[in-house]
Amino acid sequence: MVATTAEQPFTVAMIPVSSWGFAIRVWLAIVLALFVSFWLQLESPTTAALTIFVLAEPTRGQAWDKAGFRLLATVIGVTASIAITGLFAQTRELILAAFAVWLGICVFAAKLLDGYRAYAAVLSGYTVGFIATQQIDNPLHVFESGMARGAGIAVGIVSIALVNTLIFAPDDRPRLVAHLAALHRRVREYAGAALRREPGSSTTFLSLLQEIVALRPAIASVALESSSGSVTSAAARSAAVALVAELQAARTKPDPEGEASEWAARDLLRRDEEVRQDLVALRSARWPLRIWRAPLHRSYRMAAESGIRAAAWFAIASTFYICAGWPATSVSLSFVALIAALGATTPNPRAFTAIALIGTPIATVLTGILEFIILDGADAFPLLAIALAPFAIGSALLMTSKNLLWSSLGRVNLPFTLLILSPSNPQTYNPQAFLNTSLFIAVAASLLLALQILIPPVSGDKRRGWLLAAARSDLQQRVRPNGEAREEAAFRDASRIEQFLAAGGAQDGRALAELLSCFDQMAMLRLCDAKLMQFTDGPLAPLAGEARAAIAKLDPASLRAIAHKFRVQAPQKDSIEADVAACLVLTSDIVERGSGVDSQRKAA
Amino acid sequence: MAHAFSELIIGGVLLAPFVTYLVMTLVVIIVLRPLLHVVGFAKMFSHPSIAELSLCVAILGLLVLLF
Numbered sequence: 001m002v003a004t005t006a007e008q009p010f011t012v013a014m015i016p017v018s019s020w021g022f023a024i025r026v027w028l029a030i031v032l033a034l035f036v037s038f039w040l041q042l043e044s045p046t047t048a049a050l051t052i053f054v055l056a057e058p059t060r061g062q063a064w065d066k067a068g069f070r071l072l073a074t075v076i077g078v079t080a081s082i083a084i085t086g087l088f089a090q091t092r093e094l095i096l097a098a099f100a101v102w103l104g105i106c107v108f109a110a111k112l113l114d115g116y117r118a119y120a121a122v123l124s125g126y127t128v129g130f131i132a133t134q135q136i137d138n139p140l141h142v143f144e145s146g147m148a149r150g151a152g153i154a155v156g157i158v159s160i161a162l163v164n165t166l167i168f169a170p171d172d173r174p175r176l177v178a179h180l181a182a183l184h185r186r187v188r189e190y191a192g193a194a195l196r197r198e199p200g201s202s203t204t205f206l207s208l209l210q211e212i213v214a215l216r217p218a219i220a221s222v223a224l225e226s227s228s229g230s231v232t233s234a235a236a237r238s239a240a241v242a243l244v245a246e247l248q249a250a251r252t253k254p255d256p257e258g259e260a261s262e263w264a265a266r267d268l269l270r271r272d273e274e275v276r277q278d279l280v281a282l283r284s285a286r287w288p289l290r291i292w293r294a295p296l297h298r299s300y301r302m303a304a305e306s307g308i309r310a311a312a313w314f315a316i317a318s319t320f321y322i323c324a325g326w327p328a329t330s331v332s333l334s335f336v337a338l339i340a341a342l343g344a345t346t347p348n349p350r351a352f353t354a355i356a357l358i359g360t361p362i363a364t365v366l367t368g369i370l371e372f373i374i375l376d377g378a379d380a381f382p383l384l385a386i387a388l389a390p391f392a393i394g395s396a397l398l399m400t401s402k403n404l405l406w407s408s409l410g411r412v413n414l415p416f417t418l419l420i421l422s423p424s425n426p427q428t429y430n431p432q433a434f435l436n437t438s439l440f441i442a443v444a445a446s447l448l449l450a451l452q453i454l455i456p457p458v459s460g461d462k463r464r465g466w467l468l469a470a471a472r473s474d475l476q477q478r479v480r481p482n483g484e485a486r487e488e489a490a491f492r493d494a495s496r497i498e499q500f501l502a503a504g505g506a507q508d509g510r511a512l513a514e515l516l517s518c519f520d521q522m523a524m525l526r527l528c529d530a531k532l533m534q535f536t537d538g539p540l541a542p543l544a545g546e547a548r549a550a551i552a553k554l555d556p557a558s559l560r561a562i563a564h565k566f567r568v569q570a571p572q573k574d575s576i577e578a579d580v581a582a583c584l585v586l587t588s589d590i591v592e593r594g595s596g597v598d599s600q601r602k603a604a
Numbered sequence: 605m606a607h608a609f610s611e612l613i614i615g616g617v618l619l620a621p622f623v624t625y626l627v628m629t630l631v632v633i634i635v636l637r638p639l640l641h642v643v644g645f646a647k648m649f650s651h652p653s654i655a656e657l658s659l660c661v662a663i664l665g666l667l668v669l670l671f
Binding site: 060162165166168171225226227228229230231285 | 636637638640641645646651652653654656657
């Protein structure tokens with residue numbers, strides 16, 4: 001037995017050294033990206049510096065993953081810009097309308113994805129804002145502007161990749177291994193408590209489920225980290241899916257004196273062994289025995305509603321700017337697209353806009369100090385590098401804060417500082433341009449916030465309602481996509497519960513209980529289906545057919561009767577027939593419990 | 605003897621030869637990755653990430669030199 005104690009991280013000025021390392025890496029990468037862009041005389045060095053901010057992720061694998069998606073999304077965005085501008089070159093209003101539709105499509109796609117894939121989807125959307133909208137009066141420059149943006153992004157990616165590699169950005173793999181092992185331990189503890197029938201374990205179950213599903217993006221990122229990354233990623237994914245299966249098995253509490261309890265305990269042990277094997281494969285970088293996918297529940301309705309809202313916000317904002325008739329509002333409009341699109345990747349878009357609005361004056365003041373007091377006409381690169389240090393490092397340190405408000409402010413502050421300063425060679429010190437850009441960002445954020453109050457984003461209540469309806473209809477229809485294992489289907493259901501909790505589901509006790517009951521029933525019904533498949537052609541085939549019919553009707557009484565018939569046919573205790581009987585008894589218990597939850601809901 | 609670099613032309617847009625080399629390096633690395641995993645490349649070095657970066661630079665240099 002090895003005793004472990006929680007390791008206290010080494011801190012400097014009460015901030016962990018890892019955060020300092022991250023902040024210094026961000027600053028160095030920004031300096032390198034700016035230097036290379038100036039040296040290559042690129043048109044948009046700011047894009048290179050902003051790319052560093054976007055790719056400022058704590059581990060190397062995450063930065064690589066996001067970099068790939070950023071490049072891909074930029075290519076899609078630039079292509080869309082050229083297409084939109086080419087189609088409606090003569091009519092500004094149609095360009096804006098087409099862009100609103102494109103933004104809606106991108107937000108729709110983002111809502112169906114997660115992690116960096118969602119980011120890539122919204123980036124394809126707002127890239128059009130930065131290219132087609134900013135060049136709306138100058139359509140011939142769209143291609144050049146797209147190329148300049150692409151070059152800036154490429155320089156940024158290479159810079160952060162170099163800095164991350166040479167200054168030893170931590171790898172995701174050890175962290176992922178430790179996290180999965182800890183989760184395995186906690187799932188075992190949960191299973192032990194459930195077997196002893198200790199009360200009050202529902203919150204533990206939910207937090208474990210949430211943590212496992214939340215690992216999904218990190219598991220995808222680890223694939224790019226090293227030459228054995230794809231193996232690690234496959235093993236970690238299988239381990240996560242197996243953990244959900246074990247957690248589900250632990251939740252199925254049979255009657256301790258009942259006949260199914262022995263079978264349930266065996267099933268739990270088998271699941272535990274699967275997780276253990278996957279973890280061993282993960283540690284030794286070997287392919288796991290089974291390769292499972294980790295599918296995500298996709299709510300098309302919610303995605304469509306979010307997309308329509310984003311398109312509406314942009315359309316109304318552009319109408320407002322056209323009516324206002326201010327000069328150079330295309331820049332402000334592109335910020336509306338940026339904030340609306342990035343907000344779509346957060347759980348609460350309106351709060352994101354509010355933070356952008358709060359962050360703008362802070363960033364303006366800080367940039368003003370940097371540009372007109374510290375630099376004040378300086379034209380040497382080393383001075384720029386040194387002057388940027390406190391701002392870049394400070395914002396990056398804020399980003400690592402555990403407090404959500406501080407970290408969001410850090411996330412907003414760094415890009416706005418870079419945008420307002422817009423480093424160039426030679427640097428221009430123009431107070432008017434400084435004030436204009438600050439004003440444009442502030443106007444964009446306030447306009448968008450006003451629009452989001454007018455047309456609010458999809459509410460948590462609605463999202464929860466749709467998720468619950470999807471769970472109910474899944475339980476009724478039980479259509480499984482071809483070739484999907486039941487463990488994968490259980491992971492999809494788990495991701496639905498996670499989305500439900502993210503939409504504030506913890507407060508909605510009754511709906512949560514129903515969703516969990518659907519989760520249990522689905523898992524058991526799938527298991528029964530799989531077990532009954534073994535009897536398709538044999539003497540027990542008609543009985544299996546009866547069982548399937550009873551499952552389709554969700555009828556506990558006939559399930560029990562059929563289980564009894566199976567048990568009579570069983571030659572010994574651990575035969576397939578006895579397994580099926582135990583499984584059917586458990587299913588009837590869970591279906592009965594589920595209908596109890598259902599009748600409570602109807603009574604309410 | 606001077607090395608002649610040819611530009612890649614896609615739809616009338618000239619691409620710098622270096623971009624072609626970078627893309628080729630990426631393709632080579634993607635093809636090599638499973639092989640590196642089988643050989644246990646990551647286990648040979650104390651800092652596998654730097655070793656892999658060096659490998660990329662070496663491949664890029666070779667491509668520029670040979671083609």
